[in-house]
Amino acid sequence: MNAIAERxxxxxxxxxxxxxxxxxxxQQTMVxxxxxxFLRMLQDGHWVYGQEDIEVETGSIWAANPLSIEHGWTAWNxxxxxxxxxxxxxxVMVPQSAxxxxxxxxxxxxxxWEYQTAITFRCLNGTDKDEQVxxxxxxxxxxxAMDVLVKAxxxxxxxxxxxxxxxxxxxxxxxxxxxxxxxxxxxxxxxxWAPLDxxxxxxxxxxxxxxxxxxxxxxxxxxxxxxxTTAKAAVDEDDELAKMExxxxxxxAAKDAAAKADDATRPLSAAExxxxxxxxxKAELLAQMQELEADDAPAAEQAAAQAEAPAxxxxxQRRRRA
Numbered sequence: 001m002n003a004i005a006e007r008x009x010x011x012x013x014x015x016x017x018x019x020x021x022x023x024x025x026x027q028q029t030m031v032x033x034x035x036x037x038f039l040r041m042l043q044d045g046h047w048v049y050g051q052e053d054i055e056v057e058t059g060s061i062w063a064a065n066p067l068s069i070e071h072g073w074t075a076w077n078x079x080x081x082x083x084x085x086x087x088x089x090x091x092v093m094v095p096q097s098a099x100x101x102x103x104x105x106x107x108x109x110x111x112x113w114e115y116q117t118a119i120t121f122r123c124l125n126g127t128d129k130d131e132q133v134x135x136x137x138x139x140x141x142x143x144x145a146m147d148v149l150v151k152a153x154x155x156x157x158x159x160x161x162x163x164x165x166x167x168x169x170x171x172x173x174x175x176x177x178x179x180x181x182x183x184x185x186x187x188x189x190x191x192x193w194a195p196l197d198x199x200x201x202x203x204x205x206x207x208x209x210x211x212x213x214x215x216x217x218x219x220x221x222x223x224x225x226x227x228x229t230t231a232k233a234a235v236d237e238d239d240e241l242a243k244m245e246x247x248x249x250x251x252x253a254a255k256d257a258a259a260k261a262d263d264a265t266r267p268l269s270a271a272e273x274x275x276x277x278x279x280x281x282k283a284e285l286l287a288q289m290q291e292l293e294a295d296d297a298p299a300a301e302q303a304a305a306q307a308e309a310p311a312x313x314x315x316x317q318r319r320r321r322a
Contacts, residue, residue, distance in 0.1 A: 059206025
């Protein structure tokens with residue numbers, strides 16, 4: 001009886017150990033869901049988060065949690081011109097401490113698997129204070145920004161392991177793409193470091209913007225707006241265009257003045273001299289014709305007057321006798 005009990009207990013322990021091993025294996029390959037809203041940078045360089053695309057407040061500071069870093073794979077339907085906003089076709093993410101799942105073990109989802117990293121941020125000040133977001137990077141620019149951030153954390157651990165939490169502001173850089181023109185890339189500006197545990201760092205709130213009308217604020221939640229820097233850029237561009245137009249007008253006027261000066265000083269050609277001589281001769285002939293017409297006018301007027309006079313006024317002629 002005891003032997004049977006011992007054999008049954010041994011079988012149960014073995015089954016539990018096998019189950020535990022299987023669960024650990026599943027944890028490394030399962031698609032992880034995260035309740036935090038996703039942080040992303042739009043094509044125009046503005047940072048937003050959540051399904052409503054709430055704009056990240058300018059001047060806000062966010063703490064990056066180094067223990068939240070994950071790595072893995074993602075597969076997107078990257079058709080030409082596709083928005084990709086519907087989510088990935090597949091995703092496998094594991095903690096940074098776990099081995100990266102081999103790419104050749106991933107199932108076929110109809111798209112190529114790409115390497116991806118992820119990290120969470122918590123806002124320390126301003127309107128978004130205490131908001132936690134998840135950032136995932138698989139594009140070239142996003143992966144480069146994550147690589148810079150992770151390497152900075154590693155250097156900080158060597159210099160001051162008691163403050164490994166980077167405090168960052170979200171920014172962007174640009175370059176000219178051969179196909180898409182000006183292209184924006186994410187940038188994490190590290191402004192300070194903080195301890196991993198203990199009290200949350202105290203960060204001053206961003207400078208307040210101009211207050212919006214109370215009615216509009218009550219009717220509409222905070223959404224993404226065009227920053228003042230964009231409007232300033234538009235004004236600067238208008239000024240630049242106006243300066244260019246003024247410079248073109250100045251150069252044209254100078255060119256016309258130079259052309260007129262050249263015309264006044266250059267010698268006349270044979271054709272121009274001939275045209276001037278003909279015009280002068282024509283003027284002389286017209287003057288002579290006018291003089292002749294003036295001399296003929298009295299005689300013509302006298303003849304016309306005689307023709308209109310009555311017959312009684314005409315001198316009588318003697319008849320010749322036969």
